Amino acid sequence: MARPAAAWRWVRPAVVVGLAALAVGVPLWLVLATAAKPQAEAVRPNLDPPDAWQPGRNYSDALSEGEMLRGLVNSLLVIVPAVLLVLVLGAGAAWVFARRRGRLVAAAYAVCVSGLLLPPAIITIVLQLRQLGLAGTRPGMIAVYTAMYLSTSIFFMTGFIRSIPHELEEAARIDGAGPLRVFVRVVLPLLRPVIATATIMVMLYAWSDVFYAFFVLGGGDAATLPINLYQVASAQLYLNNWHLIFAYVVLMSLPMIAVFLVAQRRIVSGITSGAVK
Amino acid sequence: MATPVTTTGRPPGRLPRAAVHHPWWFALPAVLVFGGFFLLPNLLNFWYPFTDWSGYRSQISFTGLDNFRQILDDGTLWRAIRVTLVYALLAALFQNAFGLGLALLLERDTRFNRFFRAVFFLPVLISALAVGYVFQALFNTDGAVNDALGTAVPWLGDTTWTIVLVAVVHGWKWMGLAMLIYLAGLKGIPGEVLEAARADGAGPWRMFRAIRFPLLAPAVTFNVTTSLLGSMNTFDIVQATTGGGPAGSTEVMNIYMFRVFGQGLYAQASAMSLVLFLIVVALAVPLITGLRRREQMW
Numbered sequence: 001m002a003r004p005a006a007a008w009r010w011v012r013p014a015v016v017v018g019l020a021a022l023a024v025g026v027p028l029w030l031v032l033a034t035a036a037k038p039q040a041e042a043v044r045p046n047l048d049p050p051d052a053w054q055p056g057r058n059y060s061d062a063l064s065e066g067e068m069l070r071g072l073v074n075s076l077l078v079i080v081p082a083v084l085l086v087l088v089l090g091a092g093a094a095w096v097f098a099r100r101r102g103r104l105v106a107a108a109y110a111v112c113v114s115g116l117l118l119p120p121a122i123i124t125i126v127l128q129l130r131q132l133g134l135a136g137t138r139p140g141m142i143a144v145y146t147a148m149y150l151s152t153s154i155f156f157m158t159g160f161i162r163s164i165p166h167e168l169e170e171a172a173r174i175d176g177a178g179p180l181r182v183f184v185r186v187v188l189p190l191l192r193p194v195i196a197t198a199t200i201m202v203m204l205y206a207w208s209d210v211f212y213a214f215f216v217l218g219g220g221d222a223a224t225l226p227i228n229l230y231q232v233a234s235a236q237l238y239l240n241n242w243h244l245i246f247a248y249v250v251l252m253s254l255p256m257i258a259v260f261l262v263a264q265r266r267i268v269s270g271i272t273s274g275a276v277k
Numbered sequence: 278m279a280t281p282v283t284t285t286g287r288p289p290g291r292l293p294r295a296a297v298h299h300p301w302w303f304a305l306p307a308v309l310v311f312g313g314f315f316l317l318p319n320l321l322n323f324w325y326p327f328t329d330w331s332g333y334r335s336q337i338s339f340t341g342l343d344n345f346r347q348i349l350d351d352g353t354l355w356r357a358i359r360v361t362l363v364y365a366l367l368a369a370l371f372q373n374a375f376g377l378g379l380a381l382l383l384e385r386d387t388r389f390n391r392f393f394r395a396v397f398f399l400p401v402l403i404s405a406l407a408v409g410y411v412f413q414a415l416f417n418t419d420g421a422v423n424d425a426l427g428t429a430v431p432w433l434g435d436t437t438w439t440i441v442l443v444a445v446v447h448g449w450k451w452m453g454l455a456m457l458i459y460l461a462g463l464k465g466i467p468g469e470v471l472e473a474a475r476a477d478g479a480g481p482w483r484m485f486r487a488i489r490f491p492l493l494a495p496a497v498t499f500n501v502t503t504s505l506l507g508s509m510n511t512f513d514i515v516q517a518t519t520g521g522g523p524a525g526s527t528e529v530m531n532i533y534m535f536r537v538f539g540q541g542l543y544a545q546a547s548a549m550s551l552v553l554f555l556i557v558v559a560l561a562v563p564l565i566t567g568l569r570r571r572e573q574m575w
Contacts, residue, residue: 005481013389016382020396023449027411028399030421034414045414046424085310093307099299108308115315117502117561119510119554121322123538123547127330128318147314150307169298179300208404211512211531215538226406226513233410233517242414249407256402264395271457 035059035246042243055247062232062247071228078138078217078224079206082145086202087195089146090153095187097154098161109158115151120144122215129216141216145206153198156270160194161187197270200263207256225252319554326548332541344548353525353533357549358556361509361529364444368508371448373500376455377493381485383456384463394460398453405450409517412446416518433519436526443527447514451507455500462496463489498568505564509557 026047034042036055041048062068097109125144126135134140164187172186210226219227229252233245260267326344330337348354379397383390400408415421416432423429433439466489474488512531515521521528521536528536530553538546 012382016389016393019379019382020393024396024399027415030414031411044419044424045417045421047421089307089310092303096299096301096304108304111316112308112311115311117506117557118319119550119557120315121318121547121550121554123534123543123550124318124321124325125314126538127325127543128314128321143310143314147311150311150315154307173298179298179303182298183303204402208406208513210404210406210516211535214535226404229404229406229410230517245410246414249403249410253403253407257399260395260398260402268457271454 031246031249034242035250037243039241039243042246043240045242058243058247059251062244062251065244066228066232066248068225068228068248068251071223071225074138074222075207075224078141078145078222079203082142082149082206083199083202085142085146086149086153087198090150090157090198091188091191091195092183093150094154094157094161095183098158099166109154113151113155113158115148116155120148120212122212126215135216136218136220136222138217138222141213141222144212144216145202145209148212149202149205152201156194156198156201157191160191164190193266193270196263196266200259200267201271203259204256322547322551322554325544326551328544330544330547332543340544344545348545348548354549354552356525357528357530357533358552360440360525360527361553361556364440364447364511364515364527364529365505365508367441367444368447368511369501369505371445372451372455372504372508373497375448375452376500377459379452379456380459380463384460394453394456397456400450401453403450405513406517408446408450409514412514413518416442434523436524439519439523440527443515443518444508446518447508447511450514451504455504458496458500459493462493466492494568494572498565498572501568502561502564506557506561509553509560 030045030047033047033049034045035058036053037050037058038052038054041051093112097105097112129135129137129140129144132140134143168190169182169186172182177185208226209224210230213224213227214230217223217227219231223231229245229248232248325337327339327341328337329340329343345354348357379394383394383397413420413433417423418429418431418434420432422432432442470488470492471484474484479487510531511529512535515527515529515532516535519527521532530549534546534549534553537549
């Protein structure tokens with residue numbers, strides 16, 4: 001018994017490092033190395049280190065030719081309002097769903113979290129947005145993202161509120177606070193950890209979404225970062241311009257990686273506590 | 278501030294206390310937005326597939342089953358269903374196998390393990406479209422893998438095996454999330470149970486088969502459902518690696534919808550969208566009840 005266990009103590013770290021190098025290291029190196037190569041070297045992507053280094057030029061080309069700043073602003077103008085709406089509307093609904101009893105509440109809750117599993121009917125959404133005059137506009141995109149991700153936030157928040165004792169709310173009520181005051185002063189502050197999780201999950205999905213953005217926003221002036229990336233990668237001008245594509249990929253990924261590094265602990269505990277309950 | 282709700286002396290009267298303390302209107306905005314932009318489109322999606330809605334007409338009229346007949350006759354319906362199901366099954370399999378493997382490898386809470394958990398979580402943070410391009414550069418016939426191996430294998434050009442490779446990429450992208458959830462599941466297993474099994478002389482494999490895996494049931498339920506149903510709704514990775522090719526062998530439903538919608542054939546795209554919806558519902562109900570029952574058995 002002791003022998004294989006002792007061997008495993010030394011083999012395991014080697015396996016972990018080997019796997020990480022192969023599964024994450026190789027793709028990461030390919031991206032970083034190619035983003036530093038001149039075009040001639042990058043046409044046929046390989047794992048060789050660059051002969052001539054020009055990361056600065058590639059990154060500034062990706063920024064200017066890929067219109068990254070416009071894409072960034074467009075992404076933020078859609079994602080920030082959508083996340084805020086998802087959180088505020090989701091928290092209000094979750095409070096009612098968690099605290100009230102009855103068949104109607106259970107049914108409304110079941111319907112509102114169905115979006116966790118059901119696919120959005122994106123084709124009909126487009127028609128509906130056209131009829132409302134919202135197709136191709138940011139308010140249209142915000143409404144679609146909000147509806148799509150409300151289920152996630154309602155699911156996480158309802159579970160969380162159920163675990164908060166009633167007494168905290170009651171104490172405020174005895175002091176004469178009405179529902180709005182109780183919600184803003186007592187419930188919302190308690191929700192802080194789950195708000196962090198929901199924010200990050202929604203940001204993660206919306207930041208990378210290209211499918212729904214294509215249908216709703218299209219490739220026009222309101223194009224978000226992932227749409228820009230798609231256009232950069234598919235345009236004839238950029239065909240096989242892997243050095244620019246990967247410079248774009250690095251720049252576009254940095255914000256999400258930064259968010260993860262800052263909020264790592266909270267993300268990990270939030271994701272896992274919501275899922276396994 | 279709204280006065281009617283802040284009064285303290287309101288007689289509870291006929292209104293139940295719940296209605297006073299947690300009034301419905303807090304849920305109303307969420308219900309309206311969800312109803313209007315998620316539920317309603319999904320309901321309307323039961324109507325448009327039976328019309329001739331397209332980019333070339335100004336009027337929409339009823340045409341019965343024409344759209345379904347067309348995708349049935351040209352073979353796209355069955356192909357799309359088969360490709361989507363195969364892709365989803367494989368992607369769920371790889372995502373869970375990788376995630377569980379990593380969770381078991383990195384189970385103990387050490388500094389070393391925490392660092393490598395973050396490393397394996399990195400792909401989750403990168404957009405799926407970007408992931409697709411990275412693997413296209415790796416597996417292109419002119420790509421980095423063939424260059425490193427000195428081969429010329431058309432990794433992304435095989436009508437049988439390319440879909441497996443793309444599903445591996447999907448599993449790779451999401452394995453970090455599955456890993457976190459399995460880790461939380463492993464952490465939730467009471468220490469006494471493991472002690473008792475160890476005292477009874479159970480080896481590592483036996484411990485896993487007989488105790489840890491069954492006790493992981495809630496994590497398995499969550500991971501299997503979300504990965505299977507989520508990968509039915511896939512687009513980005515397939516679009517960026519193969520674009521649906523070769524010869525349509527990786528054309529999942531969302532790629533078909535995207536392509537046909539671009540041609541202005543809206544009603545046909547919507548017909549496929551309805552099929553996707555029905556398949557997801559048909560899978561979700563037995564899947565969730567079955568896995569829940571399995572949880573309770575242990």
